Amino acid sequence: MSRKRTLLTALAGTALAPVLVLAGPAAIASAHGYVDSPPSRQAQCAQNIVSCGDIKYEPQSVEGPKGLRTCDGGVGRFGELNDDGKGWRATSVGRTVTFSWKFTARHRTTDYEYFIGDQRVAAFDAGGQAPPETVTHQVDLGNHTGRQKVLAVWNIADTGNAFYACIDLQVG
Template sequence: MDRKRRLALAIGAGIAPLLVVTMPVGPAGAHGYVSSPPSRQAQCAAGTIECGPIKWEPQSVEGPKGLTSCSGGNSQFADLDDDSKGWRVTPIGSSQAFSWKLTARHATSTWQYFIGGKKVAEFNDGGARPPETVTHTVNFGGITGRQKILAVWNVADTANAFYACIDVTIGGQGRS
């Protein structure tokens, strides 16, 4: 009996490393999003707007670099691309601080902000690992009125980026 037990342990010890190597790895469940002013996924997470599964993982809007969609090309987060959904609009001035909440701190190449497909700001981190909260102040110059800002976090060591859209009224009033 003792011999059978030792044999079973030896077989188990031999198979365990193979199981670890061949088991599928799930996707990483955490990354980052704009928390202030509230991005569309922050509004979903807070229950301000009904938007499906993004409510449970606002930090997961990841896709290939260079996209221009709020969903990062993820069909399960397509609600983020729907401009008619009733997103809360934040009134801001001609310059505004944007805070990212990061749940996984990837090495970063750049942070970019776009309005209507035009880049209005870029911050270069040169591959550094950011802290858990990152804040950038963006100056919008002469841009005014209701705008949808696309904020992009470009990861340095992968082909991916994280996307967030923020609905604002620059120099005016938003709706609450």
């Protein structure tokens, strides 16, 4: 009886192992990119420029449904990214800024969008292709001056999700 039970346990483990290997990483890897230059709020957290919670360890994880206009992408545990009074450093820039996205996993991409308030100031079509390890966009901020918060959005082509990053700028 003991030998039969051992054999059944071994067979069950052998059958279950491939399922766990395939399902495990997919469940763990859930987010994959952010703006690192000029430093986004999550980049400032990761670099210990501003004291933050969980986002410090996973700046690439601000993923939520497409169409949001929040810094946290609707992820409650990253809510501090929405706090404009947290002491975010604003990078001094001219009216044209080069944003650099850093990817830890590259999803096929519909487009990238940049907003100041409710106004979309730029969009870049990615044609459904996976990006290289880094992507840069030169964005004209138009007539915006002074301290501005830019929301950068990376819209994924093969899911209903997007990645979000807010960047604080001093435009002058």
